[in-house]
């Protein structure tokens with residue numbers, strides 16, 4: 001369902017923006033103009049300067065020691081009578097070239113390694129991640145001092161080794177970008193279509209890596225200049241080459257006799273580092289600019305046309321007592337091109353206290369998006385475009401942060417994949433007690449007692465042992481029980497369970513459904529159950545809403561919908577249930593058999 005309003009003016013402006021090259025966009029950015037202007041001037045000085053300088057930068061003249069600025073020496077002379085201007089110009093070339101060596105070495109190592117590790121994974125990923133960690137852990141300046149003592153004062157070698165030490169920065173940035181883009185379906189599609197790895201990397205992956213890599217180049221240039229200046233300032237550089245760091249040291253030692261000697265190299269180092277940093281900021285702004293412009297120029301959302309027919313209702317719920325949760329006319333959309341794709345369209349739901357309401361539909365019908373919009377957990381680019389959500393009479397849209405306040409306190413959430421929703425580094429006990437202590441303000445001992453009580457309540461046979469266990473030590477079914485315990489820990493009136501049995505085998509599914517039913521009966525919690533399985537609906541739901549293509553097509557009590565499904569789609573889901581899914585009887589039988597085994601074990 002795509003909502004896309006042609007707005008030729010907006011689209012024309014947007015594509016013009018996109019067509020403009022990065023340098024052209026930088027030329028329109030004030031930070032970009034200032035920093036690029038300065039750096040262009042510096043480059044000019046570095047390239048042409050050494051050929052037009054008035055003096056030999058290393059020519060010592062004892063007669064002219066500490067000569068003031070003016071005459072033959074526009075910026076004066078240093079402690080050995082050498083011309084400061086000539087040295088400053090040559091030092092500019094040396095400093096830029098030294099930093100360039102660092103950037104090139106770091107990029108040559110870090111970018112291919114990040115590309116390969118991110119794209120292929122496997123042993124290369126493990127080894128390179130380990131190496132990157134080791135390099136980052138080494139204190140760069142100490143290593144460089146050690147290298148200097150072994151190899152002598154070779155500025156180029158030291159800057160190259162610094163490039164190796166800083167290459168993990170490129171590696172990590174590129175690796176992260178590649179991993180993100182590697183998950184995209186279009187990469188899978190390119191692979192399936194038979195494109196070679198080199199072609200996929202060249203065509204799809206490099207474009208994602210370009211912007212962060214360019215940003216890093218300017219940052220590493222600045223760091224390279226600072227490191228080089230530090231080494232020369234400490235007197236560890238090559239004394240035969242004029243550098244900003246060596247000039248700074250000379251000025252520092254003679255600060256009382258000729259204070260101006262410090263000024264020129266300080267200005268050069270400071271301004272150059274600032275210019276590279278500002279250029280990085282401008283590049284960041286401009287590489288994001290296209291996205292921002294797209295967002296600004298995107299046409300406003302309008303409901304998709306034609307809108308689906310109103311859902312078939314089996315009973316009127318307007319006469320029900322005050323609902324616990326009421327969503328009305330909810331629509332969710334994602335940006336797509338210049339418009340929006342609507343994934344939830346005009347959905348209305350009412351959930352009474354203590355009711356199990358199943359939201360059922362095939363994959364991609366919008367169930368999870370509906371649940372996430374209620375929980376305010378939509379991904380960053382997803383937006384609730386229309387509708388209201390009221391919980392316990394409070395309009396959640398009206399009060400900023402209302403859902404944040406309710407989530408985990410008044411609304412519990414049971415996610416789809418139990419094991420991947422538990423942190424492998426912490427025990428189950430820690431993960432259960434932390435929210436009790438932080439959110440509910442319980443003391444450590446009380447939180448532990450409550451966690452053990454919850455584990456017993458969700459049917460875990462040895463709560464104390466599970467409490468001490470790490471997630472890898474428990475089964476998927478146990479993990480799901482733990483997550484249900486977590487969702488119930490604050491005694492919420494509503495739990496939203498997103499396919500809580502999908503990742504589990506049939507026997508465990510039946511146990512979890514029985515557990516949810518029992519908990520509902522014992523605690524009176526209402527459950528919004530997101531599922532694609534009508535077997536689950538038959539097993540647990542009081543009311544059902546059938547979703548298709550983002551809309552609810554049929555809604556009513558489970559009994560009425562099972563007795564008399566009206567919509568063709570509902571009937572087809574029943575058909576699938578009868579041919580594919582295990583029946584409630586089968587689930588119950590499997591559970592009973594499992595219980596029997598458990599008892600006899």
Ligand SMILES: Nc1ncnc2c1ncn2[C@@H]1O[C@H](COP(=O)(O)OP(=O)(O)OP(=O)(O)O)[C@@H](O)[C@H]1O
Nearest residue numbers: 334343361362363364365366367368369370379532
């Ligand atoms: N981040 C996103 N950007 C754009 N579209 C999205 C995004 N996330 C989900 N969608 C789209 O929203 C639609 C509904 O997805 P949703 O996850 O709600 O389906 P579902 O009914 O819960 O199915 P499943 O059980 O497979 O998760 C799908 O067409 C999906 O492609």
